[in-house]
Amino acid sequence: MALTALPSASAGTGGAVARRPVVTPLWRHVDVLVVAAAAALSATGVVMVYATTKNPLAVAGLNPQATMRKEALFAVIGFGAMCLVALVDYHKYLSWAPVLYAGSILMLLATFAVGHQTLGAQSWIQVGSYQVEPSEVVKVTLVLSLAALLAGRKGQVSGRMLFLVLGLSVVPFLLIYKQDALGSALVLAVVMVGMLLLAGTRGRHMVALVLVAAVGIGAVLQLGVLKQYQKDRLTTFLTAPPGVAPVNSQADPYAATIEYNLDQAKATIADGGLTGKGLFRGPQTNLSYVPNQSTDFIFTAVAEQFGFVGSSLLLALFALLIWRTWRAAMLSRDLAGTLVCIGVLSMLMFQVFENVGMTMGIMPVAGITLPFLSYGGSSMLVDWVAVGLVVNVGMRRYS
């Protein structure tokens, strides 16, 4: 399937001079900045994964590059996946949405049968020698499903439709929440809200939705639906000033671990100062003092080694990616494309804010990855697929 197969829409046919129809190849409309931002983030991620894993691997007598090589491989595969996703018109995906949605729900269900537990969350399926995380996959399938559903009624989100959207979202939300992957579940909620907003949901519906969510969160915290460690995770950031020893370490060892993790994360970020300690020169990073540093807390590695300057640049790359995604949403030729891009934007924005925010102690600790940087194949692939969708919508804006 060649990129030049589809003619682009001509800019206009008025005027005296007869014009040849202009056939611009589709790939000419690819937003290079989106791809460049994602590639730069992936490259940074590979280096950071190396910085955080080389010493523990060396100490264990293993190849220090082992984890970094896997991550690099995933980045390359992700790039390929992005290209493949971009090739097929996104309307095709929207038409496949029911199948994709059902498939991802089945995968989520499968985790309960054959899943693996990590850090209290039961969210992995073993496929060969790889672990697949269905909760990552379902983010994209939900974006496609909601886009397909909402784009069908241009600007009209009826009450029935609203409930349908809620229902489609709640099923994977609950399944993921049941796996104790609260962070991933919250991504779905944010994606849903973002897409509902752009789909033209009425103001009072939006307000009602937000109110229900607020009451729901309050009830969840009060009625003991959450496990104690989940509550501690969510509230630790409110109680612990940086650098202070764990407050309630006797209450729950896991809570103590979270607080320790957060204290170490904040100290490590602060350790970076203005310009950072330099690549591979961060003592906290080299000595593995931040638990989960290669995955959820990878931002601390960037912050320690490159300081405020480097961290700001990283955030700027994310901002670039998100801005170009917003731009693609605005330029989309139809509402479906807009909604797909806004879904991806919501997903990326929430993950960046929640992840970076939690490492700095302004958001609750909820296991969530930093797109393109956190070590993990599923996450890397899904992030690239999401970028593929944005590129897909953007390059077909004239179609």
Added chain:
Amino acid sequence: MSNTSTAEPPSTKLRATAVLVVVVCLFAALLGRLWYLQGIEAQSLSVQQLAGQGILKVFLPAPRGEIFDRNGRLLVGNRIEQVVTVERDSVVSDPGLVGRLAALLGMSPAQVESAVNNLQYSPYQPVPVAEGVSNAVALAVKENQALLPGVSVQAEPVPYYPYGSLAANILGYVSQVTASEYAQLKNVSCGPAVGPCYQPNSQVGQAGVENAFEQYLRGTPGVEELQVDSQGHVLGVVPGSYRPPVPGDDVILSIDLKDQQAAEAALADWLAKARAMVCPDTALQGYHCRAPAASMVVEDPRNGQVLALATNPDYNPVDFIGGISEAKWQAYNNPANNYPLIDRAISTGYAPGSTWKLVTATAMLRYGLRSPYTIYDDTGTYTIGGQVFHDNDNVALGPVDLQQALAESSDTYFYSLGGQFYLQYDYGHHLNGPDPLQQVAAQYGLGDYSGIDLPGEAPGLVPTAQVVAKEHAQYPKAYPDGVWEPGFEVQEAIGQGQDLVTPLQLANAYATFANGGTLYVPQIALEVTSPGTGLAPGAKVLKRFGPQVKGHVPMPSASGRSAMLQGFLGVTSSPQGTAYGAFAGAGFPLSRYPVAGKTGPAQVENLCTTAKCPPGYVPWPMYKQDTSVFTSFAPAYHPRFVVDAIFEQAGYGASVAAPAVEQEYLTLFGLNHQASSPASPGGGH
């Protein structure tokens, strides 16, 4: 607002702008927080502390200072031993390593395993597996590094005793600090650059000089900062953090190696002879002496320097290197082995017997009870208050003056002095403080710590009315009578009461008489010198310990002191003298080296021969034979040596302790024919 089917999505632009605003706000929040943490919080102390947590300070033990005798002969040194060490991480990651290492070292895998798991050693430092390995093994380790990851050969200072157990009681031993010792020592600082001097696995001097001079001998540990990850793995050394250990300072003792060797030999010889002889005991005849233990002191009366301090049985400090084995520790503490860890020369109080008469005679002359020439008729018994006291050997010496009474050991002469002191100073004023006898004893340094620079000294005991009253108040059953009875004073006058003196106190008291009345604090250390120099030319003396005067004993008049001296000389030279056989009779050249002495058969217990024993009487075999005591100084008119010896359960002083002291004098004066060195007579000190 009405709904029409063709309506555009309402306010899409507005909503998209709202999304963008939210995005900008969120990024602004992240940037603001980032600036707070990295621009402001970075300077906070708590964060800096957390950031420095990956640094682990490792302490490298310093070689201890060495100990020399007064002539610069090495008594305790440091030998560099080759130690094979292994890193615990390597053992964990390479399970076959233990087997290969065991094969190379000739150990069993279980031994290697237990060495690796020894919790005594820091988890951050390589664990010693085999100490004192040969060069061949060391070479093999270096050549087979590929097969032995994490295994290395390191040089380690190990205490070295060139003369084995010689002077162990003086030198002490070194072992790992105990938990309670560490609790006291952990705050001892070796300066801001190093920090604490002691770690939970530090070696510390446990007895003798090693303990008393620990602060000089220990040195300053080296430090090194390691980078340790959160799991405890060592990743490397912090550059520039290494400070090498500084060896401890050396200590020069007043001990003379040859004198100490001779003293220990004399004790061993005469203990053996005592065990082979029929014991001349006051109460029990016909048995061999048990002679379980003995001690000897040689002191310079001119300055209080101790030249030899011997005790038998003794221990071997080598046993404590690298931790003493359970079996050896049990053996050292087994009563059947007579407690070799006790330094009897300073830690055990003995009844002084007739050697106490130094005190009684001095008091008699000072308080004018008798003149030196007063004749007393020794009838063999003395009676006071209806109580009869017998002379030790029940022999009536007839008329004796002070000189004869000392030389021939007339007990009744001194019993009667005790009676006189009681009647004049005690009777009717029971609690009026020490009487003249006890005051003189205190002036001679008896009943109090001598102050020698060694740990574990015993104070001895001079009983007074207060002591008796206190004992009665504390233990009314054991001491039914809290009143100072005349019998107490009479017994005390001949050193048979509750008096207890250590061999060192006894020597120091006679040294005071010998030098004309100056009571010195006995000293064992002369100098502290810079490490590694010993007494070599150019040795830097860091601290010098001069003679220390503790007090003065007013001497009797010249005639009185002369009479006492003649009495002490008669002990060894007069045919009636109690130690005549050991000196003049044995051919000791008294004309060149006159020896003033005093024997002291000290009766320890009353023998019970009846079926039912009265209180205070002990049946054989629990009965303890008499203590053999002899004390002396020589040359009598210009004394350079005070020598005394106390043999437990060895009979009269004349039979064992006196000849042992005579044997020591042969070495001190260079008369020993076995000594091949052409020492000039009387020279050397």
